[in-house]
Amino acid sequence: MLFWERLAEQRIEEAMAKGEFDNLPGAGKPLPEEPDMATVAPSLRMAYRILKNAGYVPEEVLLRREISHLAQLFQGCPEDEVPPSIRSRWLLLTQRLGELREGNLLLQDRYFARLVQKIGVRQVKKSPHEAG
DSSP, rough: OOOHHHHHHHHHHHHHHHTTTOOOTTTTTTOOOOOOTTTTTTTHHEEEHHHTTOOOOEEEHHHHHHHHHHHHHHTSSOGGGGHHHHHHHHHHHHHHHHHHHSSOHHHHHHHHHHHHHHHHHHHHHHHHHHHH
């Protein structure tokens, strides 16, 4: 056990012996389940909860927020009227997000859009035959 772990355990045991944890709200009850933790491995949930309570936000979430904000700024604008600074910032953010996902996000999005379009076209073509 590392020094810091032993020190933390010692302090917790001392506080328990003094009764500092006795009258805390929710004492003796299990921690409430958080719906966003359903996909997190049980062994990592406590660490994620600590990070969340400390205000930590993963880089991917921050990037997605800013990308969405920039996309809203130039939504409906003709492509040639988007300021170069906004366009370059948006491209930089999408590239960084793609790196976090271990790939090119713009290529992934284009592929996904083509796939959805292709599937959508096939479904439209099939539906008249299925109805008849």
